[in-house]
Amino acid sequence: MGPISRRRFGRLALGVAGAAATSWPLQALRGQRLLVDGERLNRRLGELARFSSAEEGTTRLAYSDEDRAARAWLSDILSGLGLEVHVDRAANLIGRRRGSDPSLAPIVVGSHIDSVPAGGSYDGQVGSMGALEAIATLVDADRETRHPLELVIWANEEGGKTGSRAIAGETLPWERDIVTASGFMIGEGTKRLGGDLTDLAAARREAGSLTAYLELHIEQGFVLDRGGLDIGVVQGIVGIRRWTVTVDGFANHAGTTPMDMRQDAMVTAARIIDAVHVTARGLPGRHVATVGRLTAEPGAPNVIPGRVTFSLEIRDLAMTGIDAVFQAIRGRAEEIAAADGTTVSLEQFYESRAAPTDPRLRDIIEAEALDLGLTALRMPSGAGHDAQSVALLGPVGMIFVPSRDGISHSPLEFTEPDQITAGTNVLLRTLLAIDARGL
Numbered sequence: 001m002g003p004i005s006r007r008r009f010g011r012l013a014l015g016v017a018g019a020a021a022t023s024w025p026l027q028a029l030r031g032q033r034l035l036v037d038g039e040r041l042n043r044r045l046g047e048l049a050r051f052s053s054a055e056e057g058t059t060r061l062a063y064s065d066e067d068r069a070a071r072a073w074l075s076d077i078l079s080g081l082g083l084e085v086h087v088d089r090a091a092n093l094i095g096r097r098r099g100s101d102p103s104l105a106p107i108v109v110g111s112h113i114d115s116v117p118a119g120g121s122y123d124g125q126v127g128s129m130g131a132l133e134a135i136a137t138l139v140d141a142d143r144e145t146r147h148p149l150e151l152v153i154w155a156n157e158e159g160g161k162t163g164s165r166a167i168a169g170e171t172l173p174w175e176r177d178i179v180t181a182s183g184f185m186i187g188e189g190t191k192r193l194g195g196d197l198t199d200l201a202a203a204r205r206e207a208g209s210l211t212a213y214l215e216l217h218i219e220q221g222f223v224l225d226r227g228g229l230d231i232g233v234v235q236g237i238v239g240i241r242r243w244t245v246t247v248d249g250f251a252n253h254a255g256t257t258p259m260d261m262r263q264d265a266m267v268t269a270a271r272i273i274d275a276v277h278v279t280a281r282g283l284p285g286r287h288v289a290t291v292g293r294l295t296a297e298p299g300a301p302n303v304i305p306g307r308v309t310f311s312l313e314i315r316d317l318a319m320t321g322i323d324a325v326f327q328a329i330r331g332r333a334e335e336i337a338a339a340d341g342t343t344v345s346l347e348q349f350y351e352s353r354a355a356p357t358d359p360r361l362r363d364i365i366e367a368e369a370l371d372l373g374l375t376a377l378r379m380p381s382g383a384g385h386d387a388q389s390v391a392l393l394g395p396v397g398m399i400f401v402p403s404r405d406g407i408s409h410s411p412l413e414f415t416e417p418d419q420i421t422a423g424t425n426v427l428l429r430t431l432l433a434i435d436a437r438g439l
Helices: 039-049 066-079 124-141 162-168 173-177 187-194 222-229 265-282 319-340 359-373 417-437
Strands: 084-087 093-097 109-111 149-154 212-218 230-235 238-246 288-290 294-297 309-315 345-350 376-381 396-401
Touching: 039 066, 039 124, 039 417, 066 093, 066 319, 093 124, 109 124, 109 417, 124 149, 124 212, 124 265, 124 288, 124 417, 149 238, 162 230, 212 417, 222 230, 222 376, 230 359, 230 417, 238 265, 238 319, 265 294, 265 309, 265 319, 288 294, 309 319, 359 376, 359 396, 359 417, 376 396, 396 417
Parallel strands: 109 149, 109 212, 212 396, 230 376
Antiparallel strands: 084 093, 093 149, 230 396, 238 309, 238 345, 288 309, 294 309
């Protein structure tokens, strides 16, 4: 077993993280409607943060000893609530509560508990503990739902959304041999958590096998925090495409080649990179375009670069939006290269399709937030989530809560306890609305 440490959790000490977890207007509403226990929710979030190999923030890599220990801890809690607990073939931890009508497909809630190296204690973890608290609140109140309920803790979200992609039939055989950040290959790591990806077809769930999937998550961005807003109603998860851009010029001596006789691949690359920024900002929409990696050849200080390669990533809520931005950037890149006497090629190497959330779920989430006296904003998710894969199986909805200063994947990641409580109340009430009215 790896080291599991106790350390500072955000800005509040473990054991008291939930002291400020219920604030007006939620205090005034507690006696009138079913609301979650904010103190218990934030206390458990702090307890989960102990399963880490880092002193600050959280390092709980998928398939690691810390991951296994946290899942065992959570499994005990789920069993104590009377849920039927099992691990599926993709190593997703599932707790199921029966409904009064067994003919209905389940309402599924959940998120992930694995982290990036030297990550924060909120990404994925808020949604996981929020889902737990929502179901615990129903158990405490002896409130039976018509639909069965399933709480799912997805496996290896940070390393490629393996658990959710496997149940959607998206995991490919060669992925079993990918070495993850914990040092375990996905195939062997899955077995460490009690799953088995030997037969990928057996890991799949059928389309239509769930009534709805709901995921609470921190925003991981600036919008809610800067706007002083309580709830983000996620419109969809952006699609992503990535290209390798190659600029070919002519490598030559840096001291003897006049400036007006150069075919400098680096100069062309720099101009294209600037054009990526200018073009993306100039087009209407909420897309983003990024150059994050660059390599020059031969890479010597006294040689004009003959070849430069760099990455181009474009994200948008619609794949057609990505296409439009790419075509504009490619056209500008070809113009720049022609003027510089160089050539440019763009080769796509990655795609993650966009996943819009269900419009009916957006309406319900927004209505429940407003009914609780909270402010809400409809917004896209610029980061990937397990809901992206689950959308192939049924309607998905996502609820965002603020991230302080927009920081995520960092020990500085933080969301106020009362914000976490508010988001979990929206999750609970959305679940109950779906159960009562359907979609």
